[in-house]
Amino acid sequence: MPVKISWPAVIGIIHPNIGGWAGAYVTRQNIGPWYKFLKKPSWTPPNWAFGPVWTGLYCSMGYASYLVYQESGGFEKAVVPFTIYGTNLALNWLWTPIFFGAHNIKLALYEIILLWSSTAALSVSFYQVNKLAGYLILPYLAWTSLATALNYAIYRDNKSMNTDDEKKK
Numbered sequence: 001m002p003v004k005i006s007w008p009a010v011i012g013i014i015h016p017n018i019g020g021w022a023g024a025y026v027t028r029q030n031i032g033p034w035y036k037f038l039k040k041p042s043w044t045p046p047n048w049a050f051g052p053v054w055t056g057l058y059c060s061m062g063y064a065s066y067l068v069y070q071e072s073g074g075f076e077k078a079v080v081p082f083t084i085y086g087t088n089l090a091l092n093w094l095w096t097p098i099f100f101g102a103h104n105i106k107l108a109l110y111e112i113i114l115l116w117s118s119t120a121a122l123s124v125s126f127y128q129v130n131k132l133a134g135y136l137i138l139p140y141l142a143w144t145s146l147a148t149a150l151n152y153a154i155y156r157d158n159k160s161m162n163t164d165d166e167k168k169k
Helices: 007-030 047-072 076-101 105-129 131-157 163-168
Strands: none
Touching (some): 007 076, 047 105, 047 131, 076 105, 105 131
16 A cells, blocks of 8 residues: 655654754854853753754754644644744744854843744644644753753853953953
8 A cells, every 4th residue: 555645744844954954053153163162051952953853853843844734734724823833933944043053142031932922823823723733842841941041141151251241341
C-alpha cells in the first residue's frame, strides 16, 4: 500500500525550521569569539542542547499550525491565529541576529519579552481552534520562558559588553 504524504503537514513542519537554520548559521559564527566569554548563570543549558531542542520545538509549532489550518479549513478562516503565528515566527527569527549577530543583549531582552508574550497568545489562539495545537505550543512557551530568564541574567551580568551601553560611553 503506498504511503500518502500530507504536503500541508510537511510544509507546516518545515516552515518554522527555515528561520531556525538561518539563525543557527548566525549563532555558529558568534558562539566562540563572543558568547563563549559572556558570564552565564550555572543553569545555562549546554550549547549542544539548543539545536535539538529548537528543532523539536519548530517541528511541534509547525505541526500545531497544520492542525489549525486543517481544523479551520484554511488560512482565511483562522486569520487571527495565523497573524499571531506569523508575528511570533518573525520575533523568534529576529532574536538570534539581535543577540548573536549584533551582540545587543539589551535589545534582545526587550525583543524576547515580546516573543514570550506572542508565544502565550499563540498558545491561547491555537487552543481556541484545536486543543492539541494549543497544547503543542506549551513546550515552546516553557523554553521561551527559560530563554527570557537566561537573556535577562546575561544582560544583568554583562552590562559592560552590551552594544547599547558601549555606545553611551
